[in-house]
Amino acid sequence: MTVKELANTELFSAxxxxxxxxxxNGVYIGDLLSWVMGxxxxxxxxxxxxxxxxxxxxxxxxDTSCIILAEGVSLEDSIxxxxxxxxxxxxxxxxxxxxxSVALSSML
Amino acid sequence: xxxxxxxHFVVNGEDFTSAGQASMMMKRNLRQLGMPPExxxxxxxxxxxxxxxxxxxxxxxxxDVNVTEEYIEIILADKGPGIKDIEQAMQEGFSTATDSIxxxxxxxxxxxxxxxxxxxxxxxxxxxxxxxxxTMRINLQ
Ligand SMILES: Nc1ncnc2c1ncn2[C@@H]1O[C@H](COP(=O)(O)OP(=O)(O)OP(=O)(O)O)[C@@H](O)[C@H]1O
Ligand SMILES: [Mg+2]
Numbered sequence: 153m154t155v156k157e158l159a160n161t162e163l164f165s166a167x168x169x170x171x172x173x174x175x176x177n178g179v180y181i182g183d184l185l186s187w188v189m190g191x192x193x194x195x196x197x198x199x200x201x202x203x204x205x206x207x208x209x210x211x212x213x214x215d216t217s218c219i220i221l222a223e224g225v226s227l228e229d230s231i232x233x234x235x236x237x238x239x240x241x242x243x244x245x246x247x248x249x250x251x252x253s254v255a256l257s258s259m260l
Numbered sequence: 261x262x263x264x265x266x267x268h269f270v271v272n273g274e275d276f277t278s279a280g281q282a283s284m285m286m287k288r289n290l291r292q293l294g295m296p297p298e299x300x301x302x303x304x305x306x307x308x309x310x311x312x313x314x315x316x317x318x319x320x321x322x323x324d325v326n327v328t329e330e331y332i333e334i335i336l337a338d339k340g341p342g343i344k345d346i347e348q349a350m351q352e353g354f355s356t357a358t359d360s361i362x363x364x365x366x367x368x369x370x371x372x373x374x375x376x377x378x379x380x381x382x383x384x385x386x387x388x389x390x391x392x393x394x395t396m397r398i399n400l401q
Contacts, residue, residue, distance in 0.1 A: 186370035189305050190377060194297070202365045209280030213287060213304035215297070238284070 155218045167242040168235040174217040265327040273320020283308040302378045309371035310336040331397045342388040
């Protein structure tokens with residue numbers, strides 16, 4: 153499933169989607185950045201509640217297919233703008249990480 | 261004789277909300293060189309962890325990346341406080357990060373272990389009160 157297809161489902165909405173064509177191959181959940189850096193796999197969707205600038209570098213360098221902000225977490229406009237510029241996909245959902253994972257497990 | 265490409269970056273220690281810029285630039289350089297995605301990812305992860313450590317723990321520093329036919333070498337040098345006990349610092353979960361830094365998502369004590377895990381060679385040269393130089397290599401063949 154692509155990031156764009158996921159963004160079009162009921163549970164999610166796009167925050168930044170410069171590369172909607174990217175394929176999602178699995179999921180990683182975490183808020184501690186160096187755990188994510190070391191354990192997420194390339195092309196995973198990364199579910200987090202962290203909302204500071206540093207998530208952009210982590211997503212770009214660990215090469216995740218998208219960040220999914222859980223529990224309705226929102227980002228400052230400047231962070232969204234940087235994500236667009238750096239080619240980082242970000243979706244959001246009102247659901248928590250568990251509910252998002254359950255939904256993804258039947259979709260992926 | 262094999263050709264060597266050098267990339268040099270100054271890592272600003274003042275602003276850790278935008279830290280990771282050197283690693284992001286290096287990723288772009290490696291893409292332009294046509295490096296395999298898995299190699300790019302290894303360099304990105306190892307360099308980012310080292311770059312972030314210089315920002316958080318050492319007030320900034322300098323990064324040099326040398327690309328040869330055999331390997332990619334990342335050298336991170338700072339004039340920070342140094343690491344007192346390297347063996348302890350290398351352990352998963354060990355961190356001296358402050359609460360405010362932890363609130364940003366750092367301080368899990370996984371950075372140095374990640375650097376070790378994603379590289380083929382890693383050396384830490386550190387002296388308390390003088391600084392730290394970390395050399396890492398990722399083999400290309
Ligand atoms: N360049 C450095 N200068 C001084 N001390 C350092 C440096 N790099 C690492 N350290 C010390 O080693 C410890 C472990 O580093 P490591 O990167 O593994 O974890 P962390 O940076 O504390 O947390 P994380 O990387 O998980 O966000 C640090 O908490 C710090 O005390
Ligand atoms: Mg670290």
